[in-house]
Amino acid sequence: MDKEKSMRSVHLSIVVIMTLFLTGIISTAVSLGWELWILPFPVIGTVLSWMMHIGKQSTEKRRLYFYMIVLWLLLVYHGIHATSFHDLASLAAIEFAILALTEERRLLHIGFALFWFCFFWSGYATVTAADFEFTSLFISRVIGNLGVVITTYVVANLIIRKRDREREEDRQSIEALKGMRHHAEHFLANLSDALRPPVKRIQSLSSGLSGRPEEAVRADAGRILASADALSAQMDELRDVAALLTGRYVLEKEPYRVKELPREVLQSLHPQTRAPELSLTVDTDAALPEVLFGDARSLKKVLYQLLDNALKFTKQGSIRVRIYGIPEDYGINLCMEVTDTGIGMRKETLDAVKRSIYQEEPGTGVSAEGFGLGLQSVYGLVHAMNGFVRMDSTAGKGTQVHVSVPQEIADGRESREVRHPERTEGEGVFSPEDIVKETAEHFPAVRAGQVLVSSDSACDLPKEWVERLGIAVIRHRLHTDEGSFYDGTEINGDELMRYMRDIRHTAKSEVPDAAAFAPFFEKQLERAKEVLHVSIAEDASPVYREAVEAAKKYERVFVVDSGSMSGGAGLVLLYAALTAARENIGAEELRERCLRFKKQVRARFILEGTEYLVRGGRMRPLMSRWMNAFLIRPTINMKDDRMKFAVSVGEGYRKRFVRKVLSEAGRIDPSLLLITHAGVPEEELQQIREDAESILHFDRVITLPTSAAVAINVGPGTFGLMFHILNSDRETGGSLLGTVS
Numbered sequence: 001m002d003k004e005k006s007m008r009s010v011h012l013s014i015v016v017i018m019t020l021f022l023t024g025i026i027s028t029a030v031s032l033g034w035e036l037w038i039l040p041f042p043v044i045g046t047v048l049s050w051m052m053h054i055g056k057q058s059t060e061k062r063r064l065y066f067y068m069i070v071l072w073l074l075l076v077y078h079g080i081h082a083t084s085f086h087d088l089a090s091l092a093a094i095e096f097a098i099l100a101l102t103e104e105r106r107l108l109h110i111g112f113a114l115f116w117f118c119f120f121w122s123g124y125a126t127v128t129a130a131d132f133e134f135t136s137l138f139i140s141r142v143i144g145n146l147g148v149v150i151t152t153y154v155v156a157n158l159i160i161r162k163r164d165r166e167r168e169e170d171r172q173s174i175e176a177l178k179g180m181r182h183h184a185e186h187f188l189a190n191l192s193d194a195l196r197p198p199v200k201r202i203q204s205l206s207s208g209l210s211g212r213p214e215e216a217v218r219a220d221a222g223r224i225l226a227s228a229d230a231l232s233a234q235m236d237e238l239r240d241v242a243a244l245l246t247g248r249y250v251l252e253k254e255p256y257r258v259k260e261l262p263r264e265v266l267q268s269l270h271p272q273t274r275a276p277e278l279s280l281t282v283d284t285d286a287a288l289p290e291v292l293f294g295d296a297r298s299l300k301k302v303l304y305q306l307l308d309n310a311l312k313f314t315k316q317g318s319i320r321v322r323i324y325g326i327p328e329d330y331g332i333n334l335c336m337e338v339t340d341t342g343i344g345m346r347k348e349t350l351d352a353v354k355r356s357i358y359q360e361e362p363g364t365g366v367s368a369e370g371f372g373l374g375l376q377s378v379y380g381l382v383h384a385m386n387g388f389v390r391m392d393s394t395a396g397k398g399t400q401v402h403v404s405v406p407q408e409i410a411d412g413r414e415s416r417e418v419r420h421p422e423r424t425e426g427e428g429v430f431s432p433e434d435i436v437k438e439t440a441e442h443f444p445a446v447r448a449g450q451v452l453v454s455s456d457s458a459c460d461l462p463k464e465w466v467e468r469l470g471i472a473v474i475r476h477r478l479h480t481d482e483g484s485f486y487d488g489t490e491i492n493g494d495e496l497m498r499y500m501r502d503i504r505h506t507a508k509s510e511v512p513d514a515a516a517f518a519p520f521f522e523k524q525l526e527r528a529k530e531v532l533h534v535s536i537a538e539d540a541s542p543v544y545r546e547a548v549e550a551a552k553k554y555e556r557v558f559v560v561d562s563g564s565m566s567g568g569a570g571l572v573l574l575y576a577a578l579t580a581a582r583e584n585i586g587a588e589e590l591r592e593r594c595l596r597f598k599k600q601v602r603a604r605f606i607l608e609g610t611e612y613l614v615r616g617g618r619m620r621p622l623m624s625r626w627m628n629a630f631l632i633r634p635t636i637n638m639k640d641d642r643m644k645f646a647v648s649v650g651e652g653y654r655k656r657f658v659r660k661v662l663s664e665a666g667r668i669d670p671s672l673l674l675i676t677h678a679g680v681p682e683e684e685l686q687q688i689r690e691d692a693e694s695i696l697h698f699d700r701v702i703t704l705p706t707s708a709a710v711a712i713n714v715g716p717g718t719f720g721l722m723f724h725i726l727n728s729d730r731e732t733g734g735s736l737l738g739t740v741s
Contacts, residue, residue, distance in 0.1 A: 007060060010101045014067045015049050017098065021074050021091075022046050028078075038077055045070035068107050071095065072114055079118025082125035088118055089145030093152040100156035103163050112153050251384060255410040256296035258288050258334065262321060265303045269311065277316035285324035292334065293408040298381045299334070305378050306338040306401050314342030314398070328484050331408040333387075335490065339400040345393040347682060378403070386482030388491045388499070392463075404490035406483035451580040451587045452528035453573065454520070456512060456543050457487040458536045458709045459562065460676050461570040462702060469577035472527075474520045476543070476709035477510040484510075485708075493711030497679035500716075509709045511543040517550030521557050530556045530587035532580065534573040534594065539642045540565040541709075558587045560594045563641040566710045567674040567722035568603025575736060600725040602665055603638040606648060606657045608717025610634060636720075654684070654719075658691040661721050669724040671737040673698040676706045679716035688719060698723075700737070 022042055029036060049070055052063050075091060078084050092115040099108045123142075126132060262282050303321075310319045319340045325332035378401070382389050387405035454472040466473065476487040478496060485491040487509075499505055512520070524531045533551065535544040544561050551557040560576070562569035575597045580590060607613070610624035613634065627634070633653055637644045648657055662668065673692055677685060685703050692701065706714070724736045 010098075011053055011060075011063060011067065013101070014064075014071065014098055015046075015053050017094065018046055018049060018067065018071050018074070021071070025074055025078055028084075032081070032083055034077075034081060042070060042074050042077065045073065064102060064104065065107070068099075068111075072111065075111075075114060076118060079115075080121045080125075082122055082129055085119075085122040085126045086141055086145065088115065088122065089148045092149045096149075096152045096156040100159045103160050105157065105160045105164075108153070108156055108160065115149060251295045252297055253294055254296070255291050255293050256299075257290065258292050258323070258325075259284055259290075261296065261300055261303055262323060265300055265307060269304070269307060278311075278314060279318040280321075281318070282321040283323070288323070288325050289332065289409045291410040292331070293410040294334075294405070295385060298385060299336075299405065302378050302381050302403060303336055303338075305375070306336070306403070309375065310338050310340040310342065310399070314340040317341030317398070325407075326404075326486060326490070328406065330406060330483065332406075333404045333483060333485060333490060334407045336403045336405075337400065339398065341398040344395045344397050344399055346395045350391065350393050388485060388495050390490070390492055390495060402489070404485055450528060450584065451530045451532055451590055452524050453532050453534065453577040453580050454524055455534045455569070455573045456536065456547075457707050458541065458543070458565060459534060459569040459573045460566045460674075460704060460706055460710070461574060462704055465574065469574075469581060471573065471577050472520075472524050474512050474517065476512065476707070478507055478708050478712065479510060480507045481505055487708045491708050493678045493706040493708050496708040496711050497716040500712075507712055509712050511541055511709075512546060514546045514550040517547050518553065521550060521554055525554065525556060531558070532576055532587040532590050532594070533557065533559045534562050534569065534576050535559060536565040536569045537561060537563050537638060537641055537643070540638075556587070558591045560591045560598075561641060562594075562601075563598045564601055564603040564638040564722075565643075566603065566605070566706050566720055567676040567704075568601050568638050568720070570676075571601050571603075571672075571674065571722055571724060571736070572598045578736075600727060601638075601722070602661070602725060603720060603722045604657075604661045605636040605714065605718060605720035606653065607634045607636070607714055609715060612713060612715030636714075654688060655691050658688060658721065659695060662692060662695045665723070665725060667726045668696055669726050669735050670697060671699045671735040672723065673701045674722040675701065675703045675719060676710075676722065677703065677719035678706045678711040678714055680719050685719075692721070 025042070026039060028034070029039060045066075049063075049067050052058060052066065057063070058066075075095065078091065079088050092111070095111050095115075096108065099111055127134070262284060266282065307319070307321060317340070319338065322335075322337040322339070324335050326335060379389055382403050382405060385405045387403060390402040390404075391399065393399040452470065452472060454474065457473055457475045459473075461471075473488070475489060478485050478487055478491055480499065496507060500507060521531060521533070531554075533547055535547050538544040538561050544559070547559045551559045560572070562572040564572065572594055576590060576594050579585070579593060585593075610619055610627050613619040614621050614624045619634075626632075627647070632647045635646045635648055635657065637646060675685070675688060675692070680688075689701050689703065692698070705711075706718075706720075711718075726735070
């Protein structure tokens with residue numbers, strides 16, 4: 001009701017100003033001899049506007065649009081005369097102030113365009129008049145008037161954008177409250193269901209103790225104690241989550257023996273680990289330091305929750321627990337990884353787990369005891385310890401959760417031997433195809449002893465493809481306020497974007513230098529005769545120069561500049577790995593083929609904003625503020641090995657961007673479209689996929705988060721389209737993955 005009254009007041013103001021404007025124009029037209037035959041049109045329009053306003057005829061938006069058409073007619077009529085040239089600025093400023101109240105950005109843009117039309121029309125009439133004198137006063141007045149108009153337009157635009165954001169925040173708050181209500185109802189149901197079984201067991205067993213043999217009493221007493229322990233553990237879980245949500249959770253830092261963590265957790269879960277059809281293995285790196293300094297209690301809770309969840313949702317198959325360390329200046333990053341072959345999760349379920357309290361809904365066929373707070377407490381505890389959680393899951397195939405927490409070394413024994421295990425996985429949850437099946441059908445097995453293909457972690461490809469093709473990956477590092485983490489194994493782009501939402505947080509990327517590349521190349525040469533390393537473009541990162549510098553020491557290592565980044569570099573990497581697996585060629589010839597192939601790769605990106613370009617030093621803050629004010633979004637086109645910047649203006653920019661990129665690309669290879677993104681919501685990704693498919697049908701449309709090293713430079717809301725262009729070249733002109741019938 002308040003909003004309705006407010007808009008009615010705005011409409012009244014517009015009609016009153018329109019009437020005053022009409023009165024002034026009529027008197028001016030009569031006194032200056034303007035064309036009087038036009039005046040009946042705005043007069044009739046003004047009368048109709050009053051009738052529509054008083055009678056509330058038509059919808060609110062239609063009335064507003066009609067008022068503005070009449071007002072624009074008056075503005076154009078006034079503005080096309082040379083005698084009104086210097087009056088345009090004040091009239092336009094009044095118009096923009098009115099439009100700021102309407103919160104209609106489209107009308108504001110139209111009004112701005114009409115101002116320029118009148119400005120050039122009346123300006124031309126002014127400067128071509130016989131009595132015109134070109135003086136410094138004329139120039140200063142024109143500059144001053146334009147400054148007033150542009151400033152007023154920018155301010156009005158900012159006001160509308162601010163109100164749009166406030167409305168969106170209100171909408172999200174309402175949705176969040178609805179979601180909280182649903183989760184609260186679900187949680188209370190879980191709470192009741194979780195507390196009832198142990199309480200009933202305690203009541204039942206306690207009531208039957210009297211008069212029973214001593215041996216039976218001892219057995220029942222043990223069951224009572226087990227039920228009481230389970231109840232106590234559940235209450236502790238509830239207390240921890242409450243403390244985390246309210247910010248009252250207190251960390252207890254003290255020395256602890258890291259190798260005792262899994263042993264103590266397994267002892268508490270011992271009855272659950274006895275399933276005959278379940279294989280449970282624990283791999284603790286022998287090179288871990290003997291004693292670390294941190295919160296062992298919280299770490300045990302994290303490992304307990306991860307292993308408990310894996311046991312609940314994996315009735316047969318295997319569970320693997322892996323604990324290792326990555327050396328850092330401040331000590332190590334303690335990594336705990338739990339992988340199961342259980343029921344897994346759908347993409348929307350995985351997103352819900354990351355957002356809020358969630359337990360698998362009924363209908364999965366799995367009975368999950370507890371409050372449904374396990375994974376929420378994992379996220380809360382790990383973040384409280386300044387660490388990161390990475391979770392990958394595929395419905396029906398299992399889940400992998402990776403936790404990385406900075407820790408100090410209390411006892412340095414064996415600490416020099418702590419190593420970072422060789423990793424080849426990429427990152428992300430991919431849709432809509434089952435990529436594991438895709439790799440088995442379309443990717444050949446790797447031939448041992450030939451050319452090994454490697455890359456850096458900023459070359460984005462699905463992790464299943466990287467693993468299938470035996471690609472070795474050297475990792476960028478992300479330095480945050482809390483610690484340093486390896487890109488792709490300890491932190492990904494989505495997790496980094498969530499971390500950076502807090503403006504107090506800072507992060508920067510560190511590329512592998514030549515000293516890091518040397519042992520990496522040596523290790524790969526132990527596995528193959530030659531190595532071809534595919535790097536992201538030299539113009540996008542210094543990592544290419546570091547790789548080239550390191551490769552000078554090895555005759556059998558060849559480095560190729562992919563001329564792109566993210567998924568664009570990933571496509572060149574994919575071509576190199578497929579060619580190496582399919583054909584018996586040397587690394588030098590393979591490099592030449594890659595240099596030809598990369599000319600057929602198209603990689604275009606569009607950014608949500610300019611903040612991260614400023615952070616990365618690629619844009620000045622003043623330019624960023626102007627672009628944001630005018631709704632100008634930067635785009636990046638990787639062309640001729642360089643980053644070429646352009647812009648996209650206005651609303652609906654994503655759909656226009658997709659249409660422009662795919663429509664102007666030429667003969668596109670339909671076998672694969674790769675969409676990489678940084679923090680784009682799933683519903684928006686789905687719309688991007690649909691927009692792409694409406695232009696060209698692709699056999700596979702793969703979406704995956706960018707690496708953290710890419711995300712830190714482009715910011716949240718960024719996405720890119722990567723694909724291959726077909727040509728007549730027999731070596732590189734065919735479909736990248738092959739035509740699927």
